[in-house]
Amino acid sequence: MTPAARLETVRPEDVIGAVAAHGLPGAPPLPAEALPDGAWRTLFDLATRDRLTPLLARAVADGAIGATARQEAQATAAHEQAMRLCLLLERSLLATSAGFEESGIMYRVLKGPAVAHLDYPDPALRAFGDIDVLVASSAYDDALAQLRAVGAERRFSEVRPGFDRRWGKGACVVAADGTQIDVHRTFVAGPFGLTIDLDELLLMPEWVEIGDELLPALDRESRFIHACFHAALGDRVPRLVALRDVAQIILTHDLDRDVVMARARRWRADAVIARAVRLAWARLRLAEHEWSRWASAHTADRFQTRALRAYTSESRSYATQAVAGLSAVRTVPEKVAYMHALLAADPGHLATRDRSYGRRIRRAARAFGANRSES
Amino acid sequence: MPAPVPLYRAPSTLWREGRFGVVLLAPGGSEPRTLTGTGRDLWHALARPVSRPDLVAGLAEAFGVNPERVEADISPVLAELQRIGAVVPEEA
Numbered sequence: 114m115t116p117a118a119r120l121e122t123v124r125p126e127d128v129i130g131a132v133a134a135h136g137l138p139g140a141p142p143l144p145a146e147a148l149p150d151g152a153w154r155t156l157f158d159l160a161t162r163d164r165l166t167p168l169l170a171r172a173v174a175d176g177a178i179g180a181t182a183r184q185e186a187q188a189t190a191a192h193e194q195a196m197r198l199c200l201l202l203e204r205s206l207l208a209t210s211a212g213f214e215e216s217g218i219m220y221r222v223l224k225g226p227a228v229a230h231l232d233y234p235d236p237a238l239r240a241f242g243d244i245d246v247l248v249a250s251s252a253y254d255d256a257l258a259q260l261r262a263v264g265a266e267r268r269f270s271e272v273r274p275g276f277d278r279r280w281g282k283g284a285c286v287v288a289a290d291g292t293q294i295d296v297h298r299t300f301v302a303g304p305f306g307l308t309i310d311l312d313e314l315l316l317m318p319e320w321v322e323i324g325d326e327l328l329p330a331l332d333r334e335s336r337f338i339h340a341c342f343h344a345a346l347g348d349r350v351p352r353l354v355a356l357r358d359v360a361q362i363i364l365t366h367d368l369d370r371d372v373v374m375a376r377a378r379r380w381r382a383d384a385v386i387a388r389a390v391r392l393a394w395a396r397l398r399l400a401e402h403e404w405s406r407w408a409s410a411h412t413a414d415r416f417q418t419r420a421l422r423a424y425t426s427e428s429r430s431y432a433t434q435a436v437a438g439l440s441a442v443r444t445v446p447e448k449v450a451y452m453h454a455l456l457a458a459d460p461g462h463l464a465t466r467d468r469s470y471g472r473r474i475r476r477a478a479r480a481f482g483a484n485r486s487e488s
Numbered sequence: 489m490p491a492p493v494p495l496y497r498a499p500s501t502l503w504r505e506g507r508f509g510v511v512l513l514a515p516g517g518s519e520p521r522t523l524t525g526t527g528r529d530l531w532h533a534l535a536r537p538v539s540r541p542d543l544v545a546g547l548a549e550a551f552g553v554n555p556e557r558v559e560a561d562i563s564p565v566l567a568e569l570q571r572i573g574a575v576v577p578e579e580a
Contacts, residue, residue, distance in 0.1 A: 167506070174507045185507075193508035197520040200502045200513040237504040324515075325499035 123148065125155035128178075130396050132156070132165055133353040135172040136238070137364050139400030143178035153184050157191070163353040164240040166191040171238060195240040202226070203323050205292040206244045209260070210328050213246075216259045220329065221247040221314075222321060223297060223339060227330035230321045232362050240354070243293040247331070249315055253278045253298050257286070260296070264289030273454045280438065280451060282306050300342045303434030304420040307441035308381040334373050337362045338382065341389035346424040356393040363390070363404050370404065381441075384413030384421060416440065494537035494578040495566075501574045503531075514574035521572070526558075527565050537578040540566075 123144050134140035148156060160169040170192035172178045173185050180188065206226055213220045225241025233239045248256040257267070265286040271277050277284055283297040299306040318329035319336070331339060340362060344355040362368060377383040390408035399405070413421065423429065423437035435455055442451045458473060497503075503512035509524035510531045523531050529550070533543055547562065548555040569575040 170506060189507045192506045193511055193522060196504040196506065196508075196511050199504065200511065200520050203502050204513060235505075237506050324502050 129159040134397035147179040304441040345389040359393040384417035387411035496537040514572040516573040
């Protein structure tokens with residue numbers, strides 16, 4: 114057995130990675146003694162930021178990390194708060210699902226609620242802060258209309274009418290009760306969102322039981338791929354909860370790598386999977402595994418190498434991802450339509466983003482230049 | 489005298505458990521509620537339909553206390569859970 118980390122060598126920024134890994138096979142040890150108050154405060158803030166309060170509370174309850182009575186009480190209270198929010202979000206999800214089903218809109222539950230119930234041994238270990246659903250491109254406008262009809266409002270206007278349905282990631286809406294609902298057409302904006310076979314994504318669902326309802330989610334392989342997208346592309350500094358999802362599915366389920374990678378290669382996203390696994394294993398400091406060995410040895414093709422930069426470089430922005438998306442649009446007429454839609458934005462969208470067409474064109478040129486200079 | 493109708497936790501109730509107890513959101517509830525102490529044990533005992541006398545007897549045996557004490561402890565909690573729809577009669 115690996116000796117528990119000694120207190121004087123411990124940094125909260127390292128401990129939080131071990132907290133994120135708590136309960137997984139091959140997870141690193143946690144400090145056996147309670148952290149000094151200052152270090153605990155930092156650790157607690159990191160756990161809150163990365164939605165890891167359930168795992169922190171479980172680590173304390175399991176005796177895996179030392180804690181004073183006050184620290185334990187704080188972790189427990191934070192866990193309760195996180196779970197209260199999850200229940201309210203699930204209720205909102207049930208209402209959203211009922212509305213979609215009544216309107217004949219096919220959908221899939223994504224991320225938090227699906228992963229919590231289907232991939233974690235206890236849904237109380239996985240916190241989430243919003244709802245994500247995936248709908249077919251053909252049903253995208255209907256889905257937004259249905260949500261508007263029950264009082265939801267879109268947070269950001271569309272670049273140009275029809276852009277989202279054709280090329281976009283989706284839209285963020287805020288329901289009447291304040292719940293944030295992300296309506297996805299694909300996993301991400303930009304090139305990797307444009308190469309996914311969306312019809313394949315919506316094939317056989319896996320059913321998630323929430324309350325006494327069965328809601329359709331993605332199958333495990335697609336759920337894993339989405340977790341990798343979220344971990345590898347979602348934020349410049351990947352959220353630990355996203356990295357935990359990647360490791361959780363690999364280490365606690367019988368994931369067929371051949372099936373996953375065949376699907377990822379069809380979607381030109383095998384480099385995304387490799388990046389996510391490398392990040393998860395490094396940040397959570399997990400013991401070497403056949404998946405981590407595969408990820409370390411993986412090399413990306415030219416398209417994926419260039420596409421990854423739109424999400425991971427210093428100049429990462431929605432603009433650079435949108436411009437980089439041009440490389441994934443297949444035909445010349447489509448490319449022309451795509452760039453026209455980005456540049457000739459709807460006046461309402463323009464007013465909130467660039468304020469003038471001149472500014473917008475200059476911003477696009479900078480994004481295009483950034484995209485080329487990093488290739 | 490008719491047999492007491494078994495009670496159980498409503499399948500539509502959303503809930504999670506941790507060191508804090510059991511937090512639940514009933515179909516008719518506006519806010520989540522948290523059960524602690526005997527409330528948590530009561531929630532688990534209602535996983536399947538159980539008559540009130542059997543519920544009380546089971547908890548009394550589990551905790552080694554007399555049934556009258558258990559009845560006094562769980563009555564207000566059970567009444568509230570039924571009021572918000574988190575616990576329902578089996579025939580519902």
